[in-house]
Amino acid sequence: MKTYVDGTMGAGGHACAVIGEHLELVTFVGFDVDPLAHAIAPRGARVLELNTVLDNFRAMRFRLDELELNGKVDAILLDLGVSSMHLDSPERGFSFGNDGPLDMRMGPSCAFSAMDVVNEWPEEDIARVIRDYGEEKHWRLIARRICERRAEAPILTTSALVRAIGRVPGVKKGRSGNVHPATRTFQGIRIAVNDELGAIEDAIPAAIDALAPGGRLGVISFHSLEDKIVKDIFRERAGRAPPPDEGPVSAWAPQPEPPPKVVKLITRKPLSADEDEVRENARSRSAKLRVCEKL
Ligand SMILES: C[S@@+](CC[C@H](N)C(=O)[O-])C[C@H]1O[C@@H](n2cnc3c(N)ncnc32)[C@H](O)[C@@H]1O
Structure with missing residues (x-):
């Protein structure tokens, strides 16, 4: 992995873990809307290019364009919602x-x-x-x-x-x-x-577009409204036709074309925290992780 984008740096827990694990990493981009997250942003000595962006992740397409990274990113993580720093x-x-x-x-x-x-x-x-x-x-x-x-x-x-x-x-x-x-x-x-749901709807398609072939997007959501948006966009990008809005569809009606398949789903069902993790971090109880991979 050469290029990693963290859309939600927060206290830097995930960012530091990824930087520490991937010694081959060259470029790190970290988004957060909260200036506090930038004050404590990871300063990983091993990463050659460290970019922190004080902006909403819904601006990812534009911001990654500025950095000439669209289509070149190996992994993106969105860990949605508020941080413990906010709640506490x-x-x-x-x-x-x-x-x-x-x-x-x-x-x-x-x-x-x-x-x-x-x-x-x-x-x-x-x-x-x-x-x-x-x-x-x-x-x-x-x-x-x-x-x-x-x-x-x-x-x-x-x-x-x-x-x-x-x-x-x-x-x-x-x-x-x-x-x-x-x-x-x-x-x-x-x-x-915070227009949280609108930001997710804008960011996920942009994040998928930003990935290089074989690159992965992971999204951690904390409630059903977020998870439904993630699930629906992932399924649509995986080439599945959206479920009909209302009522049964006639067998004689023209079937809608399935959307083009741009990702494969790595998680068919979302992953949840195990008992040990929940014991260590009670807020992980409601977390759901979905991952897709760019074709
Ligand atoms: C759950 S915390 C992330 C924690 C982080 N993964 C860690 O390991 O410390 C979510 C962070 O994302 C930021 N955030 C939430 N929505 C955002 C958005 N639309 N754009 C940019 N940052 C956002 C929040 O300010 C918060 O710091």
Whole structure:
């Protein structure tokens, strides 16, 4: 492997492991939207060309073009979502467990923060975010509570948002095995603030195009919305026709042409962390890894 792109450097765990393992590596490119990740970016002495890019990985096609690397990359990794550094820093406003300003921006390029969503968006838009990105059953109720609360005073902190959400039917707070009542709402708002799903939809086709023949793309996702996008794009690029949108298709109807096959699937089913890894790193519990290889 000569050229490796890490789309989500974070604390550099994967990047350092790959650089350390592949002594033959010549070029490393590391993306992250968060300036903090760049402050601690790997400075592997053995890599000849080390490029760190403070940008969204959705700009990968353009950024790799600048580096004249499109079509030449041997491996790309996207380890999606927020990092432990985000979740464990109250001042970033991602965690309902730590009080902090209601921010949730992974980087300064976001157009708005969680505070803007919660205090300024119309109730129906907040409800849509909680339903579609949070997959929260009680989306209507929670959006209404948020809007009632903000009419009394602006919601400025994570704990104020937790209080506005209140108790959610069927979720007994504090019981082991139960998710916190604010979990899904926080997830939904975070995805909206960072346009996380749009970025994945843009980045995966660009990443596949950037690979050299035989190069591999690995994507680690943490919830079903991310995994579905990864699965669908991988399958489509592997030449499988997308499932019909609605209803059965008549046998006499013209069948759609299968899309051209540009990758083969290395993982038919996603790989999950084993028990040892989950014991060591509880957040790996929901991780799913899918890998494809450019033909
Ligand atoms: C799960 S962490 C990655 C952890 C990293 N693999 C490690 O080993 O330390 C995800 C990182 O990707 C960054 N990130 C998330 N979405 C991004 C995007 N669309 N473009 C660039 N960076 C992104 C976040 O800021 C965060 O630092």
